[in-house]
Amino acid sequence: MIDKKHLDYITSIVGEENIKSDKAHLIAFCYDATRTRFEPDAVVFPRHEQDVSDILKYCNEHQIIIVPRGAGSGFTGGALPASGGIILSLERHMNKLLEIDMENMVGVVQPGLINMQFQKAVEEVGLFYPPDPASEEYSTLGGNVSENAGGMRAAKYGITKDYVMALRAVLPNGDIIVAGKRTIKDVAGYNTAGILIASEGTLAIITEITLKLIPKPKFKQTYMGVFPSVDSAMTAVFKSLAAGANPVAMEFLDALVIKALRQKFPQVSLPEHAGGILVGDVDASSEAEIDSQLQTLKEAFEAFGATEFIIAKDEEESKKLWFARRNASPATMIYGTKKLNEDISVPRSKLPVALDGIYKIGEKYGFQVPCFGHAGDGNIHVNVMVKDKNNEKEMEDGHKAIEEIFQYVVDLGGTLSGEHGIGTSKAPFMHIAFTEAEMNLFRSIKKAFDPNNILNPFKMGL
């Protein structure tokens, strides 16, 4: 527990209304999407960057742990105070859209702004912010940057890191720094922004984000390809992209997911024979370009065995095609009471062999492993379905299967996480992906920013 005199000092910085240590608040800020719970010692709502600086300077001097938090929607415990300390919640006050610079196509935001609010605001003026994590309705841009969030549109447009031009941030010692500029090119000094992205709140507190925007694409259309097998669908993914297709998204549903959707949502008319489905959008600045994109996809899909290629005629049909993908996650719950969900990522050409191996590992342990996700960028959500979560042996086997899947995926040149980060929940697997030399370098980097280890400590296996 933190000494009352420390809380009093922090109260003198932010005011009584912006620090809470009553049980209700501690509970409200103790969770994230992992459903693990760690109660903080207090929750502080800084009003602005100077508050953040004053708090960090004090906590650094007194070795008090600070855990930054956006919406708490993370899947790996990044925002959990797993070692105690104070939650620094950025969503109450530091949540403003500061500027949309039309002339340079740039947006400037505070970290607590919700992703979707930003998307809507920039689209209203004809601009476009591509990163669209599944949590876009509630996750914050600060959280998105800290986890380097992806999303469905990554296949064409890349991920959060591809849009961060500059950050303002507060170092653990209270120093305020600017990393990057509102320029396309900038090679002066180390690329500090580059390392703050995806650092999971362990290096600095981000206080302002400058994001690149692009003109909003004028035309969009939804397509779906139905394949006889997972293997043919996965092959069509990388073959169609190598053939020049450039869809906004190319999402994937496997046979188990399709079966679950047909069972749980009988109104969805998915073909019974489908072994794999690819669904997504294409966009462009002209209708001719849309047609050309769809033609490329159709030819490549059919060359690799697609039995159907459907193009949505209107918004209504588009929604129908997307319904299956959007409901894939809840549908999988027909297979068990607990889903061990990992977001592995592989080079796209390895998708067929990756899925094949993942299913075999599932079989070995007796699990069904429905898979779906962002095939267009090689990022697959793998769901090891535990039938009875109260069965200790089965849960243990589930975790063994996950570890084996990680090892298999890394051996294929893949990664532990395409989107969710490491946090606490994947920390035990870091040794699979990184050598001791690499972990030592991570620890040195952490120490360079945070010598007293006060900022979100012990995350990422550090």
Next chain:
Amino acid sequence: MIDKKHLDYITSIVGEENIKSDKAHLIAFCYDATRTRFEPDAVVFPRHEQDVSDILKYCNEHQIIIVPRGAGSGFTGGALPASGGIILSLERHMNKLLEIDMENMVGVVQPGLINMQFQKAVEEVGLFYPPDPASEEYSTLGGNVSENAGGMRAAKYGITKDYVMALRAVLPNGDIIVAGKRTIKDVAGYNTAGILIASEGTLAIITEITLKLIPKPKFKQTYMGVFPSVDSAMTAVFKSLAAGANPVAMEFLDALVIKALRQKFPQVSLPEHAGGILVGDVDASSEAEIDSQLQTLKEAFEAFGATEFIIAKDEEESKKLWFARRNASPATMIYGTKKLNEDISVPRSKLPVALDGIYKIGEKYGFQVPCFGHAGDGNIHVNVMVKDKNNEKEMEDGHKAIEEIFQYVVDLGGTLSGEHGIGTSKAPFMHIAFTEAEMNLFRSIKKAFDPNNILNPFKMGL
């Protein structure tokens, strides 16, 4: 001077044929494009990554300075042994194209491979590597990554950092690390590759680079817009891009450059009345898209005062339009005997006011300052022309003008360097762009990677 026993040990690693300390070699490796000279103590040509590791491990233990070097084409002294030490030359042996992975659209190279050799190889199989620094014919990809090289195509396609997926590198202690993967998404661990890019060889020796490729655009066409003034041309830059134009390049020539070109190359038919010219290419996967791009440019250019909009009918005409831009640099030498050339970069909307202020600073000191460059991404080559380089007072004034220009540009939200880096030559200006807190962070990062300060020390003002 390095003790002979150290050179003997390094010889035992690489073999006699791969270490040189005769005068001819020391002179051959003492220069770069800054024309400053620093002789190294020896030049070593590692054969492979293990050599690099063995050399660094030994030099780290014995505190011997190592300076990595590609082609030595840098403009800011990054590859110069300004504090003595051993040149580690990567161009002799570690210069192979290791793989073109068609299925994932990825290239894997050693650092000594020449940029243009790589471009040609990937274009032969229908792929495309966009970063095209002016030095592309001779600069190495390792150097490009270390300086985060840009080029003309940055307006549409971004710069080197946007194409680096993964790096292998050797840390000063000899540890070999892998940073990044051949996947679109990867959020496991710190983004070490992100900070190695643009680190100017001060953090690690890059031994292998995995680069993202894209399908080669099928169609390309060259355009030129002629404007009555620099101001109208600079305004047309950001207005046309904000209107949705997406040219591969949008290069700029100012009135002084146009005058110089007309005088030095009478065969170039540039309009006498031209106050500013924009020239570039558009590319696309269809001819319709090319037409639509050109139409958007034409409308926006004319709305901001363009008196002519020329489209090249064929390759021959394209070459003619590009001739002026390609010869801008030599042409400016009509204005003096010494060019103080800086590559500042600003947010695009600041281009008109940036140019205006730069000319005024030139006037104040009595210099003509012809400007040209990559207007499409806000990166301008500013040339303070010294009439008599042997006139000490004039040279001193030239440097004062440069410092004033840097301050002015940074105040506009711009940077000291869009492409060239900091090295030794811009190190004295780092205080203009960075606070003491930011410099301290850079020093901490340097120390995290290189605690004994053996790797390209004292560069970048560190």
